[in-house]
Amino acid sequence: MRRLVNNPYDVVEEMLEGYTKAFPNHVKLLEEDGRVVVSVKAPVKDKVGIIIGGGSGHEPLFLGYVGEGFADAAVIGNINTSPSPEPCYNAVKAVDAGKGCLYMYGNYAGDVMNFDMGAEMAADDGIRVETVLITDDVYSSENISDRRGVAGDFFVFKAAAAKAAMGADLDEVKTAAIKANDNTRSMGVALSSSTLPVTGKTIFEMEDGDMEVGMGIHGEPGVKRTKLAPADEVVDEIMKYVIADLPFEAGDEVAVLVNSLGATPLMDLHICFRKAAQVLEEKGIKIYQSFIGPYATSMDMAGMSITLMKLDDELKELVDYPCDAPYCVIK
Amino acid sequence: MRRLVNNPYDVVEEMLEGYTKAFPNHVKLLEEDGRVVVSVKAPVKDKVGIIIGGGSGHEPLFLGYVGEGFADAAVIGNINTSPSPEPCYNAVKAVDAGKGCLYMYGNYAGDVMNFDMGAEMAADDGIRVETVLITDDVYSSENISDRRGVAGDFFVFKAAAAKAAMGADLDEVKTAAIKANDNTRSMGVALSSSTLPVTGKTIFEMEDGDMEVGMGIHGEPGVKRTKLAPADEVVDEIMKYVIADLPFEAGDEVAVLVNSLGATPLMDLHICFRKAAQVLEEKGIKIYQSFIGPYATSMDMAGMSITLMKLDDELKELVDYPCDAPYCVIK
Incomplete structure (x- = not known):
């Protein structure tokens, strides 16, 4: 542990x-x-x-x-x-x-x-x-x-x-x-399990070098478990599901959250954000506001999720509205 | 990887x-x-x-x-x-x-x-x-x-x-x-290495269940490598070095940063902060402002560091001064 x-x-x-x-x-x-x-x-x-x-x-x-x-x-x-x-x-x-x-x-x-x-x-x-x-x-x-x-x-x-x-x-x-x-729509990829303090063991088994796209934050099963792919491929697959689901369409404005599930560093999140932004640009979807970091984690799980929220004027105002919480300050 | x-x-x-x-x-x-x-x-x-x-x-x-x-x-x-x-x-x-x-x-x-x-x-x-x-x-x-x-x-x-x-x-x-x-004084503990993307391997070897108190953020050697201890013991040892070094003394006011080296979750940082606050209280040192989270990491390294800065009126004003950077907003 x-x-x-x-x-x-x-x-x-x-x-x-x-x-x-x-x-x-x-x-x-x-x-x-x-x-x-x-x-x-x-x-x-x-x-x-x-x-x-x-x-x-x-x-x-x-x-x-x-x-x-x-x-x-x-x-x-x-x-x-x-x-x-x-x-x-x-x-x-x-x-x-x-x-x-x-x-x-x-x-x-x-x-x-x-x-x-x-x-x-x-x-x-x-x-x-x-x-x-x-x-x-x-x-x-x-x-x-x-x-x-x-x-x-x-x-x-x-x-x-x-x-x-x-x-x-x-x-x-x-x-x-x-x-x-x-x-709002989200999807994630897990690269490891998280560790339960009581058992000192991981919640489920995942080989180093494997990934599971679509896994839930408690380890609920996803789309498939495969070998780890390059970040751009992972993001492409996630974005395909997320965009098609609402669907998000050309002309839409969105807030984007690239979230660490815990152990995935900001370096990787920024690399993933880069690809997500490219996909959105190709689709004619405009990014209004971006959030990157550990927002909703699973302790020390390695992995990342992408969330899009489609915005109208009201939702823009609500996203921008000032707040002052220990882990979210918006001026 | x-x-x-x-x-x-x-x-x-x-x-x-x-x-x-x-x-x-x-x-x-x-x-x-x-x-x-x-x-x-x-x-x-x-x-x-x-x-x-x-x-x-x-x-x-x-x-x-x-x-x-x-x-x-x-x-x-x-x-x-x-x-x-x-x-x-x-x-x-x-x-x-x-x-x-x-x-x-x-x-x-x-x-x-x-x-x-x-x-x-x-x-x-x-x-x-x-x-x-x-x-x-x-x-x-x-x-x-x-x-x-x-x-x-x-x-x-x-x-x-x-x-x-x-x-x-x-x-x-x-x-x-x-x-x-x-x-300002800091000291950390590493529970794992970090992974270099080019090699796909960790920078140095560390067994699961080991820790090294005092290790630098690039893996520079620390005080000693031992079996993982309870959080309170780890914090106690870090605080002993940090406090003695300046030294921080009864009546001082400090800013505290409990920092994740990457893979250590906020749950653990809060548990570590709890003990650090107890140690400071016992010593008669007052906490003026607290910062917890990934502030200075080593990618996916598991571990934590504690930083104290002794404050006077000028440093208090400077710590509190508003800023608006992507990863630090102070109102």
């Missing part, structure tokens, strides 16, 4: 303690619930509460995107595991300012079950909670509503949080989140 | 093309020199030119820190190799606004030779260029001026760039850079 941890059963608690100690001007742990990271500004008067979350091991997703102009709270599960209903409920209690809250998370069965129970508990208190599931992973299902959420989480969270920060009501924020999700 | 590249001899050119395509509102490649990344705002009227640089493979160092309030240019060498004198000189020509320029880079013989030649070429044109070497790696030599520069580059660049942005003259900017370097 090449990980820096202590007792592997304490990784999430120790991570949260370190994270909130590092950024006390942005975030704190909810006193009554050690699995809820809340913005120090929350609840924000007259603003819809934005609550994101899911399993750990994808940092900076979800905890890194709590802050002004972004999420009000993140609910934190164990590694690759949904949080339980209580913290989902406690997050609502902590950030609701009377305008209701929006839950947003990647579409995984465990998360759906637990967040739904949190929403029911909030409803018993008279607090309205709506939910938008992120379903950007194009290869995970033919049926869009069955798809998993991966790095596209970032764009959908960003758009909806900006809408809330601009003073929109819960229906408007939910509509913006759905619109962002409807316009 | 678990890297996403094309022809391994083209990695730097392709990386630079991708990077500058991704952030056209911030940076461009100098037309007459493909190894100089310049801020689109440069030259900035009445401002000392800030030029940083060194070998590739440490991204976001150096290219990611070019932008408003930060460096005006970065000069880019091949992987782990100094840039040649011409781009060092061309960077000066591109960013000098009549107030002279400051070169800053980690203290490596090749960089010193090449940047010095660049400065001589600029002197022939009547442009004054001063140099400050970063020497933060505590274990690299007993003699501070012989030490290497590692992640502390980030703090020294940030401080000097802010001083320049505030309108200081070249002597004042140089003085601020020296002060920042004098107050």
Whole structure:
């Protein structure tokens, strides 16, 4: 194992303690619930509460995107595991300012079950909670509503949080989140597994020199496992699926996210971005804004994903809207 | 190999093309020199030119820190190799606004030779260029001026760039850079080597489950190679060296950087930060500002370094000063 941890059963608690100690001007742990990271500004008067979350091991997703102009709270599960209903409920209690809250998370069965129970508990208190599931992973299902959420989480969270920060009501924020999700598509390639601290072993086996296009961020199977190809070929294949799926067309403007799954360095991401930009240019699709780096990871997994979000004037404004979270500052 | 590249001899050119395509509102490649990344705002009227640089493979160092309030240019060498004198000189020509320029880079013989030649070429044109070497790696030599520069580059660049942005003259900017370097100390631990695209192999051998405390970012030998220890023990040992070296003392205020060498995930960095914060608290040293993430890497090397910079009022102001570079935005 090449990980820096202590007792592997304490990784999430120790991570949260370190994270909130590092950024006390942005975030704190909810006193009554050690699995809820809340913005120090929350609840924000007259603003819809934005609550994101899911399993750990994808940092900076979800905890890194709590802050002004972004999420009000993140609910934190164990590694690759949904949080339980209580913290989902406690997050609502902590950030609701009377305008209701929006839950947003990647579409995984465990998360759906637990967040739904949190929403029911909030409803018993008279607090309205709506939910938008992120379903950007194009290869995970033919049926869009069955798809998993991966790095596209970032764009959908960003758009909806900006809408809330601009003073929109819960229906408007939910509509913006759905619109962002409807316009967002992702696909990734894994070159290695990630290491589970508890076992000290990788989650699945992958030979050095192999790759799997379309693999999910927990190791869900992709299109095929083959020998590692040059970056341009890998990007070409990913872009083919992503562009055809919406489809993205000539004249469209997009935000692009080239995301590291953890161990893939910025050098490689920039090389991949170069090819993605060439493909978009050939198709007559204009890049409006670019994001490169580790945005939604799988711990020390080597690999990369590409996310496109098709933009109109509203989504451009929401992407550009200022935010100040520990792992995303936009001026 | 678990890297996403094309022809391994083209990695730097392709990386630079991708990077500058991704952030056209911030940076461009100098037309007459493909190894100089310049801020689109440069030259900035009445401002000392800030030029940083060194070998590739440490991204976001150096290219990611070019932008408003930060460096005006970065000069880019091949992987782990100094840039040649011409781009060092061309960077000066591109960013000098009549107030002279400051070169800053980690203290490596090749960089010193090449940047010095660049400065001589600029002197022939009547442009004054001063140099400050970063020497933060505590274990690299007993003699501070012989030490290497590692992640502390980030703090020294940030401080000097802010001083320049505030309108200081070249002597004042140089003085601020020296002060920042004098107050900065780093040490790291490597858990793996990094992979060279040209050979497809790691730079040196390291068994899974081993670690080397004090190793340099190009694999320079450290204190000792032992079996991987729990994160708290590793941090304790690093902090012992770092704190004793300046020394940092009760009542001091510091900026802290817990840096990933590439493949080490944010989960682990937060766990390491937690322990570093505990050690500082026990010593009566106050954390003023924290930075966590991949700031100065060695491609896909697993490992982590800790940097402390002792702050006075001036350095606090310089650390906090707004900047807008692709990989560092401070509001």
